[in-house]
Amino acid sequence: MKEAKDLLAHCRILPTIPWLFFSKDRELDPGGSPPLLNGRPTAKSPSKSRICAKFLLLGAVVLVLSIPLLNILIPARAGGYTEQYWQQAFIGSLNNASLRNHLFHLTKEPHMAGTPEDFATAEYVFQRFQEYGLSAHYTDYDVLLSYPLHRSLILSVPTKEPLTLSLEEKPVEGDPYSSNPKVTPTFHGYAPSGNVSAEVVYANYGRVEDFQKLIELGINVKDAIVIAKYGSIYRGDIVENAAQAGAVAVIIYSDPQDYAANYTEGVYPDSKWLPPSGTQRGSIYRGVGDPLTPNWPSTPDAERISVSDPEAMLPTIPSLPISAEDALPILASLSGPVSPADWHGALDLPQYRVGRGPGVLNLSFCANQTVTQIRNVIAIIKGAEEPDRYIILGNHRDAWVFGAVDPHSGTASLLEVAQRLGELVWKGWRPRRSIVLCSWDAEEYGLVGSTEWVEQNIDLLGLNAVAYLNLDTGVGGSGFSAGASPQLDGLLQEVTKQVKDPDSVDGTVFEEWVASGKGSAPLINRLGGGDSDFAAFLQHAGVPALDLHFGDDQNPMYHSAYDNFHWMETFGDPLFHRHVAVTSLFGLLAMRLSSDAVLPFDYVKYATVLQSYATGVQMELSGCKALGVSANPLLSAISRLEEAAVQIKQQAKDAEAQQPQGSFLPSALLGRRFINDRLLQAERAFLDDEGLTGIGQSWYKHLVYGPVSNNNYGTAPFPGIQNALALARAERNEHDDEDAKKQQWAAVQHEIWRVARVVDRAAIVLHGSLT
Template identity: 80%
Template structure:
């Protein structure tokens, strides 16, 4: 069949159809091009908008910064003020019903803030006054019965509270003696040596000394070593009342003439009857007469400047050295002996008494077995508005505000433990017993201990810090506004208060408050915060709410600042993926200490004593510190099991490095093996003459003893003393080398 042929009449229509199709295609292409152009313009405008937002809008903080800012903004001075007011309504010496009432107050607040809280009780030796009498007699005058009372002052209801316990020294033994009086300045060893040089015999005398430069327990011990039978200690207006030139309370911030400083004269830490083990109800207890209790052997009493004046006026003998003169209304200070004499009578009730710590916890989400510990003591000799409740109020405010953050969704990586200690005033008892009972867990898990005590006395920030915490503290002080500046941060005001471009950072080790057991015995890095300097109302009836509101911190802004600092430190230590502990700073500081020892040895021309072992060990530690800091900088965001384990390994070494500075034999040179830290610690005043912290205390004690022997003619004794100095250098070198190995993290 033939194939059909196309009709030629359709050709014009096909051409028209093709033209229409071409036109439609061109229009579609134009529309697509317009869409692409419009889309491109939109994308460019969007990018421009985002760029402008980044330039002109503040960046949204990261999660950690956000929570820190939330905490800073939440701290409330009215809340803190209320805590101070409530806690200081009544006197509350440790072991009394009023003291247990403060424990209940703290416990209830912890629970109110959503924290898990509990009590930990101990049975410890405490002492209370039963009878006190001091009668001054002089050849030409009638006997004078001294007041031994602090006088009520105008407008201060606290100073007339009938529940105030009479002034006394904690753990002073009872005694009744009559003897002539000798004035011994601050009661230092050098002061008693000066009396001996003046030909003044202290044996069987009653010593009068003034508070100020050394611990009151050292004054009593030094007097006992010199042969005295009793001691009275007073607060000279030169040291506590600005020479009576600026007004005394209630018209000024300074101690009134009748103000009296109470305090313990116990030389140890913790319960005297359970040295080295916790004082649980069924614990072993040694005899009260056992020398290991470290209790004083002669009685003592604190007295006021008002009562000291007639005593010192009754003395004759040589005029005291010019530097011994205080600001009492006397033409001159004479040392005695006599002719003024005192009839001294004191009796005390020394009894085993229950005390109560209050412990609360914010559990960590990822590492609940790691502890950031915050602490402050709660007992007071009277009302304790500054010492300790400026710290208690701040601790409670931190608890409340962190509890609120938890409700809002914040979770610390590690656990935060908040501790309210009891019986600190008697000898750091509550915290020492708790550390002793928990020493093994703390050794494994405690990251740091952050302490508050009398943390607000007035303006001006200061801190005592373990060196690896220096950097963290400086970072945190840059986040908090200084309470006494318009624009400055705490960090800026801190620098301005000193000299140079870096803040003046103190060190810990004197063992005078609750950080002692953590740092000195357990090897936990520690920190202690404070605003203000010397407290003129220290341990007197005038350390009360009225004084704080009039003179200490009227608007409670310093309380707010220290609370913010404490909370931020706790948040960083509990939440940073890698612990913010810098051991390069530590090693650098140890290098400067070693150079000081080397200079001391050169100055005294020590025979055959070398500091080289210590310098070499510190060099190893610094290398290891640099190495671990580099490891800590590696990316930490990964949640893989291997990454988490690597981070934990770094943190374990940072946590344990401080423990390596402990030696089980302790500071044997001062007879106190309880103090195990060989880098920072107290030095026995009888040997070296310091009140606070000394670096390399074992070396310094041995060096002081060697210098004391340098004038002796026994060459064998001299050689033994210098050999002891070398031994102490080796001991410190060994613990520093151990710390280096911990940071290094590999077996030899």
């Protein structure tokens, strides 16, 4: 019955054929007045033979005309088309000209979050969703953002005139975007206002170990202004590390060694590399989501904490980003010890010295920190059988300037997926589960739009979210890379085998991906860092996540005015074939997750990965002679998880063999649902209400994957254990007090027990039976 209803729902009304109904055979009675039927005129009835002939002719014509139409309109499970057919139809429909057009329109003007230009991009996305036949709506939040009002940086050196540094990115020939008068000033989001003068200290990448090295070199950072390089850790952690060391301000620059290939290949516009005046903007906020509404959504009437509340995690000292061009005279003004060899970059300096001084900087910065509105755009393709189960696709839309790579290579792909899936729906394809397409706002400030949405919908997501697929910087060059929750590894590899690599003659993405590594399997990264919108889904709500990307990890134009349409069309993806490839992967993953009868999750792989992490912990413990600490509870829990994973993998295989893909029988649907619910909920079991125990990390609830301490961009397996180990080793090195040692190692054992408990919870979920 449901199959018939689905068929009727998708059929279109065929055009009327007038000559069949109004031929000469439809005679009026001889008197000229038509007979009455229920008081209305009617035609005289023809003979029975003529009626039969007419219906036979009508049936034949309708049959002939409907055959090609039915091939398009009948749903897969009603008309026999397989999901493989629809997947190929999706790939074949993708259009590089369409992707190019989206990118062109989205990158016309700079559009920081909360600005009128940013709301214009929201309207563009909303209109496209509606145009493609999707149900779409806005979700707005009121959040704290910051904008620059005044910036200046003046270098004073004895015997020389003070030098006012430009803090500007220069227009380049042939690139009309770089001369746009609306280009966003170079600044750090959420940097506090301040006016300070101090001697300068060079601190390499601003890592904890770099500040430790300065101590060994006899350099005191207290009350100094630190200059550091971008590239190794999150910029907010550079500022926090400097503040912890006693610095009064920080400036961060892009060294040509990291962003311009040592100037050996030329710079933009002659090559893809960052020109000397290029500057990386970015947030230095170390939290996630709106700073004033930690752990709850920033709706208009929400409770808000003070900007000075430590829970807001806002930076405490001013900072500015600068270019290599502006960094050169500052570093040239330093004396003191020569820095270690691996601290040297590619600036035109005989040596990189650490200071202090004699160069003195005066840094002045004034910011407008204000609560303002941001806008997410949400669209839904409703599932036919399980509309309450969600496959969520996301990309952020705000940019520091134009954002061709970051984020609109991803936005263009999101819109292309929306259009092509909308076309498949019109032709009769129906996903089993609902597909939710999300265009996030204010990601650049600290994953704000996606985090507020997750916090507002956390209970529904906990019940119903199957997976989150993220596309941030979708295309920044050649070479594919991806990160995923381990149970999605197999699906990711299967899908990459279906798509041609855009930079290969005949190889697939999978083949080129493997070839770029060192083994027979591709390297799949893990998603523990807080560097994109997957963070709230995986690390706060326990939703399996996946992130895709074409291009080098180090995007040379990152957050600069040169990340624009001209750069993309010239260097990033001139033919937009990489856009087609990443869109193919994005859409195919969504189709598989939304339509496979049994979710394609492999927890046996998850258990294997956890086993390797636990073995590493065991080796670390033996290497540092931990006091009475054992990894055995964790190893035992992982063994139980593996047993449960093997069991449910076999059950899933049996369910697929016994129940055809198109079965609508309640027993078949309920059987699959029971398996799928356990596969869906197992990731949630890795969450712990207390979260990670590092400073400011309680928002991160996932005990298997989280950010590295002192580097929000990094990923650590078992981050709570790793943080505790780091503290225990430091305590052992710095103190002789036996009680302190015991307490630190007891904390390590406690973290091992915490992880063992959540692994056991996941095993129970997969088993699906009460203990």
